[in-house]
Amino acid sequence: MKNTAVKFCGFTQLEDITNAVNLGVDAVGFVFYEPSPRAVTAEQACELAKAVPALTTLVALVVNMPEQELVYLSHHVPFDIVQFHGDESPRECKLMADRINKRWIKALRISPDDTTETIVTQIQALKDFGACSVLLDAYHPDKFGGTGDSFDWDKIPKHSPLPIILAGGLTADNVGEAIRQTGVYGVDVSGGIESAKGVKSLAKMTGFLAKVRN
Numbered sequence: 006m007k008n009t010a011v012k013f014c015g016f017t018q019l020e021d022i023t024n025a026v027n028l029g030v031d032a033v034g035f036v037f038y039e040p041s042p043r044a045v046t047a048e049q050a051c052e053l054a055k056a057v058p059a060l061t062t063l064v065a066l067v068v069n070m071p072e073q074e075l076v077y078l079s080h081h082v083p084f085d086i087v088q089f090h091g092d093e094s095p096r097e098c099k100l101m102a103d104r105i106n107k108r109w110i111k112a113l114r115i116s117p118d119d120t121t122e123t124i125v126t127q128i129q130a131l132k133d134f135g136a137c138s139v140l141l142d143a144y145h146p147d148k149f150g151g152t153g154d155s156f157d158w159d160k161i162p163k164h165s166p167l168p169i170i171l172a173g174g175l176t177a178d179n180v181g182e183a184i185r186q187t188g189v190y191g192v193d194v195s196g197g198i199e200s201a202k203g204v205k206s207l208a209k210m211t212g213f214l215a216k217v218r219n
């Protein structure tokens with residue numbers, strides 16, 4: 006039985022990162038998107054990154070960030086992977102990731118109009134442009150992510166061109182079923198492990214990881 010990789014996203018507090026790392030999370034994410042209640046600045050992220058040990062992946066989540074800002078971010082925050090979570094095209098993702106010499110993930114926001122076939126086509130395009138993984142999140146008309154909404158997991162391809170990270174409305178109550186049903190490579194959660202926006206709950210992080218590992 007393979008282990009499912011786990012990313013916890015949207016950290017704003019040093020202590021929460023330390024707790025997540027001690028619980029054995031694979032990756033932690035910082036949100037660099039000002040309208041988000043979980044947003045951090047490059048300066049704050051630089052301090053928070055001190056709690057991330059060498060073998061835990063640090064992910065920078067950005068939404069339609071101008072290239073110059075991303076370059077600035079890459080010079081100030083020691084992140085490993087950039088997660089594009091906006092309207093960036095595969096080509097734009099590649100160009101920006103190449104500019105900062107980082108591996109990248111692209112979030113696809115799955116709408117009711119999407120089918121397994123449209124999802125596979127989009128994932129193939131990301132692969133062709135060099136993405137290392139794809140993240141599938143729920144579509145929301147006014148928000149880019151972190152909505153707590155999930156989507157129809159039946160649409161997730163069983164044979165994907167890239168490893169799939171599932172996100173959107175995951176909690177300790179549904180993550181076990183999500184993994185059983187989809188067999189995804191990894192899961193990503195923000196709201197489902199919080200006590201308040203941007204503040205993680207140790208009990209919820211513990212419960213979430215227990216359900217993934219079991």
Ligand SMILES: O=C(O)c1ccccc1N[C@@H]1O[C@H](COP(=O)(O)O)[C@@H](O)[C@H]1O
Nearest residue numbers: 014041149150151153173174194195196
């Ligand atoms: O967390 C945010 O505020 C956010 C803002 C803009 C884009 C993405 C955002 N978060 C990511 O959305 C998914 C799902 O989050 P949730 O578990 O449903 O709360 C996840 O990748 C978050 O990191």
